Structure formats: C-alpha cells, structure tokens
Amino acid sequence: MKITDLKPALVWQIFDEITKVPRPTHHLDKMKAFLVDWANRHNVEVHTDEVGNVMMRVPATPGHENAPVVILQGHQDMVAEKRPDINHDFYNDPIQTEVDGEWVRAKGTTLGADNGMGCAAAMACMIDPDLVHGPLEALLTVDEEQGLIGANGLKPGFVTGNILLNLDSEEMGSLVIGCAGGKVTNISLPLRMQEAPEGTYFEVSLSGLNGGHSGMEINLGRANANQQLARFLWEADRRTPLELSYFEGGGLANAIPRDAKAVVCVAKEDAEAFAAYGAEFFRMIKAELAGAENPDFKFEVAECKPRKEIIESQLGHNIITALFACPNGVQRMSTAIPGLVETSDNLASVSMLENGTMQIVVHQRSSLDSRRDEIADRVTALFEMIGADVDYDDAYVGWEPNTESPVLKVAEESYRKLFGKDPKVEALHAGLECGLFLEKMPNLDMVSFGPTLKDIHSPSEKANIKSVAEFYDLLAEIIRRLADKKA
Numbered sequence: 001m002k003i004t005d006l007k008p009a010l011v012w013q014i015f016d017e018i019t020k021v022p023r024p025t026h027h028l029d030k031m032k033a034f035l036v037d038w039a040n041r042h043n044v045e046v047h048t049d050e051v052g053n054v055m056m057r058v059p060a061t062p063g064h065e066n067a068p069v070v071i072l073q074g075h076q077d078m079v080a081e082k083r084p085d086i087n088h089d090f091y092n093d094p095i096q097t098e099v100d101g102e103w104v105r106a107k108g109t110t111l112g113a114d115n116g117m118g119c120a121a122a123m124a125c126m127i128d129p130d131l132v133h134g135p136l137e138a139l140l141t142v143d144e145e146q147g148l149i150g151a152n153g154l155k156p157g158f159v160t161g162n163i164l165l166n167l168d169s170e171e172m173g174s175l176v177i178g179c180a181g182g183k184v185t186n187i188s189l190p191l192r193m194q195e196a197p198e199g200t201y202f203e204v205s206l207s208g209l210n211g212g213h214s215g216m217e218i219n220l221g222r223a224n225a226n227q228q229l230a231r232f233l234w235e236a237d238r239r240t241p242l243e244l245s246y247f248e249g250g251g252l253a254n255a256i257p258r259d260a261k262a263v264v265c266v267a268k269e270d271a272e273a274f275a276a277y278g279a280e281f282f283r284m285i286k287a288e289l290a291g292a293e294n295p296d297f298k299f300e301v302a303e304c305k306p307r308k309e310i311i312e313s314q315l316g317h318n319i320i321t322a323l324f325a326c327p328n329g330v331q332r333m334s335t336a337i338p339g340l341v342e343t344s345d346n347l348a349s350v351s352m353l354e355n356g357t358m359q360i361v362v363h364q365r366s367s368l369d370s371r372r373d374e375i376a377d378r379v380t381a382l383f384e385m386i387g388a389d390v391d392y393d394d395a396y397v398g399w400e401p402n403t404e405s406p407v408l409k410v411a412e413e414s415y416r417k418l419f420g421k422d423p424k425v426e427a428l429h430a431g432l433e434c435g436l437f438l439e440k441m442p443n444l445d446m447v448s449f450g451p452t453l454k455d456i457h458s459p460s461e462k463a464n465i466k467s468v469a470e471f472y473d474l475l476a477e478i479i480r481r482l483a484d485k486k487a
Contacts, residue, residue: 001099002016004016005188006465007147007445008124008469008472010124010128011120011124011452012120012468014123014124015031017117019095019112020095022089022093023076023112024077024078024079024115025110025146026077027075028142028143031077032048035054035140038123039054042126043056043126044127044442046207048154049158049426051142052149053150053153053158053194053264054076055158055159055484056122056123056126056137056140057135058127058137058140059139061132064134064484067482067483067484067485067487068162068482069160069161069487070124070137071137071138071161071165072121072165073164073168074140074167075142076114076119077120077143077144077296078114078116079110079112079114079252079254079308081109081110081187081459082108082109083108083109086107086459088108088109092111094264095110095117096448097111097250100164101464103462103464103465104462104465104466105249105460105463110322110456110457110458110459110461111462113456113463114457115167116466117450117453122140122167122218124472131480132480133478139164140146141154143164144353145434148251151433151436151437154437155238155440156441163482164446165339165449165475167449169428169448169450170216170452170453170465171424172452172470172471173424175424175426176426176428177401177408177425177447178367178400178402179399179429179430179448180215180341180372180430181372182215182363182364182366182395182396183363183429184253184316184361184392185361185363185364185391185392186392187361187383188388188389189354189360190357192311192312192315193309193310195308195309196309197265197310198310199306200265200267200268200271201265201303201305202265202266202271202275202301202304203261203299203300203303203304204262204263204278205260205299206232207300208296208347209257209259209293210457210458211220211225211256211258212458212460213254213255213430213457214346214363215254215341215344216428217255217455219330219429223292223293224346225327225469226236226347226367227259228293229249231324232323233262233264234324235277235281236274237317239274239277240270241266241267242268243311244262244310244311244316244319245262245264245307246352247319248261250260250347250351250361254363254431254459256346257347271303273334274301275301278300282299285299286481288464293436294478315386315452318386319358322382322383322386323347324380325421326362327375327379329344329394330445332371340367340427342366342429343365343368344366345363346362346363346364347360347362349361360388362376362379364430366398366429367398367429369397385393393458397439398431399427399434399435399446401427401452402445403425405445406445407446410482411423413479432448445451449471449475450471451463451467451468451470
C-alpha cells in the first residue's frame, strides 16, 4: 500500500507531493517554488514575502462571507536526520515513504510529517470541495526548526485574520494553548594542537541512540550521545590517563544527539585496561538506559591508526570536563502546570572545524525567560572558563496560555462532538511560532493541534494513519463552526 491510498485522500496526496520536495531548514527555494506552483495550478491566490513565507488565500463558501478570517498555519521546513547507513541527499532526494501497519514512516530518514502534515492539511482546506468555511488564509513559514526565521520576519498585514490555527502539534486529542521559549548558545573554542605522542590510539563511538525532539522528548530519559561519551572519557582518564585528538557528535540544535565519536591516545601499557573499561562502561549504561533507549545502540572502543596531532594536553582535558559537566536534560519542572517541563538544556552538537576551532551548540528551553537566560548563563560561565567565546542566536519568546480563548472553546466543542469526550488542554515544552505571532499581532486568538507523530527529529519519525483522519476531521469541524460566526 502507498500513502496515496490512505484516507483522507486529499491530505495524503498533498503530503505525498510534499515528501518529493527537498526542504531541509535554510534550503527552501524548491519548497517555496513548489507551493507557489501548486497554488497556481489550483487557482488559489498566493503571495510570498521577503523572507520566503508563503500565504495562500481563498474566499468564503457562499453565504459565509461575513465570517472571521481564519489563518491555517504550518512551517515549510523539516529536520534532516538519517541513519548512518543510509545514503540520502536531503538537498536533492525525495523522502522515501512506506506504510508500516498503523503508521507511515520513511526509509532510514526523518519523515518530515513535522510539519509537512500541517502544510498538507492547510492546503487541503484551500481546495476541499466539501468544506464549508469563511475566508481562509494558509500561512506556511520558513525555517521554523532553526531560528524561527519566518515567524521573526513576518510583517503585520501579510495575513489579515485574527484567528490562527497552528497545525504543528504532535498528539491527536491534545489542544495546545502555550509553549516554551528558547535560546541557542553557540560556543567557539580555539584549538591549540601539539605533536601526537606515542601510544595506542582508540576510536570511541556511541551510536544508534533514539535521539528525538529536544523539547517534546527531553523528559523521556533518553541518552545524550555527546554527554555520555564525555562521561566515559572523563571516567576512563582517571583509570588510564588519555590524550584527546578528536571529538564530534550530534547535529541539530533541536535534536537530542544520537551519535558521537572521539579519538584518544593512551600509553601502550594501558591499552588493555582502557578497552576493558570500555566494555564495563557499555554494560553499565545498557543497564541505566534499559526501557528508555533503543536496545540495539552501540558503544565501541576500537584501535585505530595514530594521529599526527592531538589537542594540547590541558585543553583536551578541559574540553572533556566541560562537556561532561555541561547542564543537559530536564533542569526544572513547572510548579504551575503538573507534569510540564519548565526548563531544559540540550548539549546538541560538537564539531571540529577546518579553521581550527571547536564549535559547540547548546539549546535552552523554558516557559520562563529568566530561567532560559539563567541556564544559558551557566553554560557560558562553564565554557568561558576554558577559553571559549560564546554568543547567542536570537532568543524566542514563549506563548503564555489563555484558558479563556474563544477559539479554544470552539475547538473543545468540536472535539466533543466528533469523539464524545473532552480533549486534553495543555502547554508544551516544545517551541511553537505562536509566541512570535502574538508579539506582532496582539489580537490573535490561537490554538494548536495536530495528528499523532512519534520520534520527530529522528530517523524513527512516524505518523499515525488513523490520527491523520481524526486531525483533519477536527480541523474541518472547527472551520465549519467558525464559518457560522460573524467577524
């Protein structure tokens, strides 16, 4: 079975088209061209702005012209993650989708249902002949996954509605009315290198962890590959002194790192003990992570060719210590909303650049701006102590919950009519664009919802088939109810 055979046919057919368009964050020219072409092919009014946001507009169903304008909002880009054994070029290759029982997934890569499914649903509403609606606008923003560029660059007047349905949540049955803000801390450390000593060289690697969304899944106890590898090196150094030659791991700021790798040198007489501790460490973390991690993850310590250079000895030890000590994971739970993570930190990536620096990226999230800034300051203080330069990407604000939202009431009524029970109303630890929209358009009334997606921002990402139909039914019902109201 192909995804184009699934129901609702219109949503899955559009999503299938989207999966064929390469659209990693910051590389969206092909996606923007596709969206404009799609709108023109379907006689839908379309506009673009200077940052690349696309807005489609359709008039109301006859008789509902006086209804409020409703904005359907999603983001164009996807997180580009793949398994190490998969040969896939995210800049040119289509996503290879497959139906797997109750789920749709991709073959070894992220699926891009975050947020391709939201875009597909919004576009379906533009052309669905059975949908009764007032005036509709579909706002498809750019580069949400890194920097919220489209939301930051949105100019007042590009969209005209005062009701916004954000289609970028990942649990069917949940209506989201708030989210965390965030900040990305960029650490640049000049590397001093020295001639490599004699000894036995080992490549140490941790691979195949679950990873996942650094907001939605930060509370699941999943391992951070960068920190676990630094932990091993710090502890091993106390048993068999080592020198660091290389360390890299992770990728995107908003993804929990799944893989990390280092090269170290130990004295020849310590080689056997070093390898033995590697096996002991693997057994230990397998036990620690049982139930939280992919049981097939690997931790390998293998002899390798000697390197010509190592990182200057004291600096190498400082790097290992700082990576091990870096705040990571859940830092504080909310005292206002039971079960909600208030503040977290993700040691997202470590890379050695050709210009002779080590680049480290750490992503902070919090529903309180002061806590977000505090954890960023702690990271800064730690890495400045070892000689690093630190700066920040623009912080993004959270979205404060409004339990009296009129559109929330409509969404709750719609959900109860369709499914005979109350929806869950909640705030998320993930970042949504809604807070930025509210800064620019203070009169917006917003709610966020979506189908059930699992393991987003990782190659295990999958979309639940039944929930996509329920999601679209809910979206259509909300739009129908709003069509009966007066602007």
